[in-house]
Amino acid sequence: MKNVSTVTVDTSRQGVLGRLYIFAILGGLAVTLRHLLRNLFGQKDVATIQYPEERREYSERTRGRHILTTRDDGSLRCVACYMCETACPADCITIVAEEDPEATVEWEKKALSFEIDLLRCVFCGYCVDACPKQALVMSRQHEMAFTTRDEAVVGIEELKQKGPIEDEDLGYRPYY
Amino acid sequence: MTDSLRKAGMSQTTLPELFPGGATFDAHTAADGLVEMHVDRSGLIGVLKTLRDHPDLACDLLLDICGVDHPEREQRFEVVYHVASLDKGHRFRIKVPISEDEPSVPTAYGIWRAADWFEREAWDMMGIRFDGHPNLRRILTHEAFQGHPLRKDYDPAQRWILTEDETMVPDWVTETIEDEDHFETQILNLGPSHPATHGTLRIVVRLDGEVITKAETEIGYLHRCFEKMSETHGWNEVIPYADRLNYCSAMNNGVGYALGVERMLGIEAPPRAQMVRLILCEFSRLMDHAVCLGANLVDLGALTNFWYFFQPREEIYSLLEACAGGRLTVSYARIGGLVHDVPDDFEERVRQLLRTIPKFIDDVDRLVTKNRIFRDRTEGVGVMSAADAVAWGWTGPCLRASGVGFDLRKEQPYMGYDEFDFDVPIATSGDCYARYLVRLEEMRQSLRIIEQAVGRLAAGPVITDNHHVALPPKSKVYSEMEALIWHFKLIYEGIKVPSGAMYTATEGSNGELGFYIIADGSGHPYRIKVRPPCFAIFQAYPHMLEGHLVSDAIAILGSLNIIAGELDR
Numbered sequence: 001m002k003n004v005s006t007v008t009v010d011t012s013r014q015g016v017l018g019r020l021y022i023f024a025i026l027g028g029l030a031v032t033l034r035h036l037l038r039n040l041f042g043q044k045d046v047a048t049i050q051y052p053e054e055r056r057e058y059s060e061r062t063r064g065r066h067i068l069t070t071r072d073d074g075s076l077r078c079v080a081c082y083m084c085e086t087a088c089p090a091d092c093i094t095i096v097a098e099e100d101p102e103a104t105v106e107w108e109k110k111a112l113s114f115e116i117d118l119l120r121c122v123f124c125g126y127c128v129d130a131c132p133k134q135a136l137v138m139s140r141q142h143e144m145a146f147t148t149r150d151e152a153v154v155g156i157e158e159l160k161q162k163g164p165i166e167d168e169d170l171g172y173r174p175y176y
Numbered sequence: 177m178t179d180s181l182r183k184a185g186m187s188q189t190t191l192p193e194l195f196p197g198g199a200t201f202d203a204h205t206a207a208d209g210l211v212e213m214h215v216d217r218s219g220l221i222g223v224l225k226t227l228r229d230h231p232d233l234a235c236d237l238l239l240d241i242c243g244v245d246h247p248e249r250e251q252r253f254e255v256v257y258h259v260a261s262l263d264k265g266h267r268f269r270i271k272v273p274i275s276e277d278e279p280s281v282p283t284a285y286g287i288w289r290a291a292d293w294f295e296r297e298a299w300d301m302m303g304i305r306f307d308g309h310p311n312l313r314r315i316l317t318h319e320a321f322q323g324h325p326l327r328k329d330y331d332p333a334q335r336w337i338l339t340e341d342e343t344m345v346p347d348w349v350t351e352t353i354e355d356e357d358h359f360e361t362q363i364l365n366l367g368p369s370h371p372a373t374h375g376t377l378r379i380v381v382r383l384d385g386e387v388i389t390k391a392e393t394e395i396g397y398l399h400r401c402f403e404k405m406s407e408t409h410g411w412n413e414v415i416p417y418a419d420r421l422n423y424c425s426a427m428n429n430g431v432g433y434a435l436g437v438e439r440m441l442g443i444e445a446p447p448r449a450q451m452v453r454l455i456l457c458e459f460s461r462l463m464d465h466a467v468c469l470g471a472n473l474v475d476l477g478a479l480t481n482f483w484y485f486f487q488p489r490e491e492i493y494s495l496l497e498a499c500a501g502g503r504l505t506v507s508y509a510r511i512g513g514l515v516h517d518v519p520d521d522f523e524e525r526v527r528q529l530l531r532t533i534p535k536f537i538d539d540v541d542r543l544v545t546k547n548r549i550f551r552d553r554t555e556g557v558g559v560m561s562a563a564d565a566v567a568w569g570w571t572g573p574c575l576r577a578s579g580v581g582f583d584l585r586k587e588q589p590y591m592g593y594d595e596f597d598f599d600v601p602i603a604t605s606g607d608c609y610a611r612y613l614v615r616l617e618e619m620r621q622s623l624r625i626i627e628q629a630v631g632r633l634a635a636g637p638v639i640t641d642n643h644h645v646a647l648p649p650k651s652k653v654y655s656e657m658e659a660l661i662w663h664f665k666l667i668y669e670g671i672k673v674p675s676g677a678m679y680t681a682t683e684g685s686n687g688e689l690g691f692y693i694i695a696d697g698s699g700h701p702y703r704i705k706v707r708p709p710c711f712a713i714f715q716a717y718p719h720m721l722e723g724h725l726v727s728d729a730i731a732i733l734g735s736l737n738i739i740a741g742e743l744d745r
Contacts, residue, residue: 004581004583004586004587004600005598005599005600006581006599006600006601006602007599007600007601007602007617008601008602008603008604009601009602009603009610009613009614009616009617010613013555014546014548014551018546018548019548020548021548021549023546024546024547024548025547027542027543027546028542028543028544028547030542031539031542031543032480032543035539047483047487047490058497059494059497059498059501059519061497061498061499061500061501061519062497062501062502063501063502083664083667083668086667086668087410087413087667088413089409089413089414089416089417090416122416122505123502124415124416124502124505124507125501125502125507125515126412126413126416126507129515129647130667132653132654132660132663132664133654134650134654138501171501172501174650
């Protein structure tokens, strides 16, 4: 073992004064009393919030429920390249591709179905990193409750961006 | 002559002379700096004994035992031992090839007590028998489970329906001792879902009055097949799994794994990434200790401390979330660096935390440390001597509380820990109180490290620009053909880690967190064996209980900080 700088913590037995409960108890009461008074009169110190009336503000990188982004014409940006499905550590994404009936040269494949099992998903953001078209981003929505397991498997309709992208509660998306 | 062998005070030619005859082996220094030896089954015990007892070798710490399956080889299985010498600082890896027809080796239980659970795990997962082991039962899977899941020919898709009738009932449960001294013997189950276990563990104790006379533990309730799943997923995709090992300090696991793979690839993360990793790892260690102490104190009836510790923890989680996007399981590290840079106000927030956290630590210190009620419940309770702790394979704060100042951040500095000025707290009494004090002091030392690190945070990239390892920047993926091709290749084929095996250890919050990683040159790991610090610590637990009261059992359990995610993997 290398000769490292150590500090030895004091585990020696207490003396008579220490073994009298009273001083340690008073010292402890001073700590809790200070917290009590600060919480009563200095409201800004209070750590708790009145959930659900009040909510914590999460960062712009929060990994919440996914969004499938759309082009200006409302069609999905997804080209069904299966990159997110491949990168997913939880194997929760299932894509079925089809030929785009309105194919231009640029867009040939599109997703016939795109399903994410939100109960399997571990919200790691690997799918967002893997997407080469910025077709999949994440929102900050993290409160998801389901009554059945089937309900947790969401498809294109549930995931599709509903309005302008700025209106979505955007969370994790490519930064680099 | 190589460094490790020289450190061990011997050369390649003199090494075999130290060992008794009959053992055929070759020794060399492996790529990861360990002395690797290939030993015959017949000579194994002699070699292991010499390793422990020879004054020049003095390998007193058994780190890990695992099995590796190579179906294509004539000797299909390989039993791999990792041992270390605390005194000399050298490490050995012993490999024993065995055939499928007779997959057994003699037990090392008589040499290191730490072998107990590690051998049971190798039996359970790989089907390797350890002749002479006193209690070779399954450990992570159910008693009625069939097959050995980590064998390459095991089909993970099959399902076993296991009935409740086959739950563990130790033999001694039915033994009744009733005489004048033992007037009331009864069996008590603690867990698997008991608030004081803080995870899914089961402890069966036999009580004589209120005193525990015998105890046994059952684990595996949270087994999620981490090692098996890693074999079918890409190198980077293991990081979210690794985060779920010790979920109280997720960052430490992800970084530990990433460092292991980076070593195999021969790359290093850029300096900025190293520094951010270090800061967040120390914050994670601090949180882990805060959870451990807070929960331990709740179990002892001191609830207030829990709130005092959870407030800074909440703020650290907010910082992690601002960096990574996740709070508990961050998935922030990547092989080669970090997934993206920290937010602009990172330094400011870290400095803010450095100002506020000491107040909470001091509050708990003032509330508890001198309180006689707390001290009477923890002093002299769950005493572990230094020699016993080492024999059981303990590392981390629990070992340091027994008086052994072993810390990998000092011993084998990684991520530039050697450039920081910090002390390793140790205690001599080895009881619950000592473990409390050591953790409390470690939190202060972590803050010292962070304070120095935040001043050294230099601008620069946070992930390597090696396109065989790291995804190219998104702006290039959207616009450049070449970047898009690299992106596709990395996602579909994965990182190609060259064939080989390395054992990389980092100082996790609970002790030495080792990753023994074997690569076969493909896009996913061939085998990963985690050396979880909790596993070695928890196997000593039933032996520590004898003679204690039930309430002491709770105090001891809390002071060991058993995290089920890491224990069961």
